[in-house]
Amino acid sequence: MISQKTSKTTKEKIFDISIDLFSQKGFDAVSIREIARGVGIRESSIYNHYKNKEAILDTIIDYFKSELNQSGLPEEDAEALIEQGPKVFFEVGAKMYIEKINTPQMEKIWRLISIETYHNEKIRDFFKKELLEEPITIWENTFQIMIEKKMIKSFNPRTLAYEYFSFIIYLFFEYFVLRYDDDFDSFMDLALEKIANHTEFLLEAIKVKEE
Amino acid sequence: MISQKTSKTTKEKIFDISIDLFSQKGFDAVSIREIARGVGIRESSIYNHYKNKEAILDTIIDYFKSELNQSGLPEEDAEALIEQGPKVFFEVGAKMYIEKINTPQMEKIWRLISIETYHNEKIRDFFKKELLEEPITIWENTFQIMIEKKMIKSFNPRTLAYEYFSFIIYLFFEYFVLRYDDDFDSFMDLALEKIANHTEFLLEAIKVKEE
DNA sequence: GTCTATACTTCGATAGAC
DNA sequence: GTCTATCGAAGTATAGAC
Numbered sequence: 001m002i003s004q005k006t007s008k009t010t011k012e013k014i015f016d017i018s019i020d021l022f023s024q025k026g027f028d029a030v031s032i033r034e035i036a037r038g039v040g041i042r043e044s045s046i047y048n049h050y051k052n053k054e055a056i057l058d059t060i061i062d063y064f065k066s067e068l069n070q071s072g073l074p075e076e077d078a079e080a081l082i083e084q085g086p087k088v089f090f091e092v093g094a095k096m097y098i099e100k101i102n103t104p105q106m107e108k109i110w111r112l113i114s115i116e117t118y119h120n121e122k123i124r125d126f127f128k129k130e131l132l133e134e135p136i137t138i139w140e141n142t143f144q145i146m147i148e149k150k151m152i153k154s155f156n157p158r159t160l161a162y163e164y165f166s167f168i169i170y171l172f173f174e175y176f177v178l179r180y181d182d183d184f185d186s187f188m189d190l191a192l193e194k195i196a197n198h199t200e201f202l203l204e205a206i207k208v209k210e211e
Numbered sequence: 212m213i214s215q216k217t218s219k220t221t222k223e224k225i226f227d228i229s230i231d232l233f234s235q236k237g238f239d240a241v242s243i244r245e246i247a248r249g250v251g252i253r254e255s256s257i258y259n260h261y262k263n264k265e266a267i268l269d270t271i272i273d274y275f276k277s278e279l280n281q282s283g284l285p286e287e288d289a290e291a292l293i294e295q296g297p298k299v300f301f302e303v304g305a306k307m308y309i310e311k312i313n314t315p316q317m318e319k320i321w322r323l324i325s326i327e328t329y330h331n332e333k334i335r336d337f338f339k340k341e342l343l344e345e346p347i348t349i350w351e352n353t354f355q356i357m358i359e360k361k362m363i364k365s366f367n368p369r370t371l372a373y374e375y376f377s378f379i380i381y382l383f384f385e386y387f388v389l390r391y392d393d394d395f396d397s398f399m400d401l402a403l404e405k406i407a408n409h410t411e412f413l414l415e416a417i418k419v420k421e422e
Numbered sequence: 423g424t425c426t427a428t429a430c431t432t433c434g435a436t437a438g439a440c
Numbered sequence: 441g442t443c444t445a446t447c448g449a450a451g452t453a454t455a456g457a458c
Binding site: 010041042044045048049 | 441442443444445
């Protein structure tokens with residue numbers, strides 16, 4: 001980016017306000033009029049920037065996906081990381097998941113996705129494939145490699161993937177669905193402690209016997 | 212019950228149809244007209260049986276709670292069960308959770324609760340307290356007893372409770388949110404296998420060393 | 423207890439002036 | 441690109457006849 005923008009375009013304002021409102025109330029419960037009011041224009045003007053209400057949602061989801069794909073480790077780095085053992089790998093892995101909700105805007109879109117996963121088939125498919133099945137497979141492959149390298153005990157790698165990742169999904173559910181009203185920082189402190197307990201337990205369970 | 216009813220009252224029909232529709236589309240997306248159409252009456256007639264739309268939902272949730280409280284083990288049985296060791300306890304525990312979705316109607320209300328947990332504060336509080344925190348505490352106490360009796364290794368019992376129960380919540384989320392369209396029986400087969408893997412892993416991790 | 427009729431509100435979206 | 445004005449559809453709920 002060459003120059004920093006000082007003022008937002010109307011389209012960007014619509015985008016931002018929509019994220020705020022959709023994440024608070026859900027897509028269906030937010031009206032075009034409400035968005036327009038938030039931006040400070042009339043509802044008819046919205047249609048000069050987006051074809052309809054759903055197009056705003058689609059744009060938000062596309063933005064989320066592109067942001068998500070920018071984080072994550074390159075494959076060669078992941079391989080090098082495995083060499084350092086499961087403990088380091090878990091720590092870096094946990095940090096990666098947390099980084100994905102690192103901005104207030106991304107946090108809101110996470111919440112929005114949580115809500116709309118029930119109603120919207122496109123979003124539900126996205127969640128299933130890219131936020132659940134894909135990570136599970138990555139963890140399965142990771143455990144498989146660790147087992148081959150005799151870094152951990154020989155359990156079924158898919159079982160291990162579920163053991164690790166179902167806890168992450170649980171925390172996601174707890175935060176975005178059940179406790180969203182709470183303060184983010186205080187929840188995050190607790191979540192980090194829970195993740196630490198979880199990985200510590202897992203490490204103890206899968207470590208190769210010493211003597 | 213002395214005599215079996217052969218025909219449903221209008222109020223019961225409204226109740227049943229509402230469960231069907233609310234669980235499929237969510238409370239807000241279902242109109243009074245739609246319910247009336249399903250029952251075969253006009254929408255104004257609904258108000259002869261329920262004060263308003265929300266009263267139907269409240270009645271459904273009350274029914275769910277009363278059904279839920281009828282399952283579960285008496286405390287003395289639970290204590291006796293612990294004596295038989297963690298393996299038996301896990302098996303009975305898993306069966307208990309599955310029994311709570313044993314009728315088609317209860318399954319639908321579970322789905323309804325999953326949807327409305329986002330929107331409805333009363334339902335969200337109910338979920339947090341009675342479906343999450345209460346079971347976690349029960350499991351924590353159970354593990355505490357097992358540790359005292361030296362039946363399992365001495366981990367933090369709360370950590371163990373999360374290790375066991377976060378997986379159950381994950382399965383709940385997977386079924387009711389992500390894969391509800393799938394066939395119940397085929398999902399249940401897979402879920403039972405996953406639970407078996409999960410408890411097997413946990414048992415191996417927490418068992419007292421043999422030699 | 424069900425009906426018709428209706429009041430009232432809010433919604434998404436469009437037409438056309440400026 | 442924003443505005444005013446407006447449409448048609450759909451929502452909850454009530455009044456009153458039968």
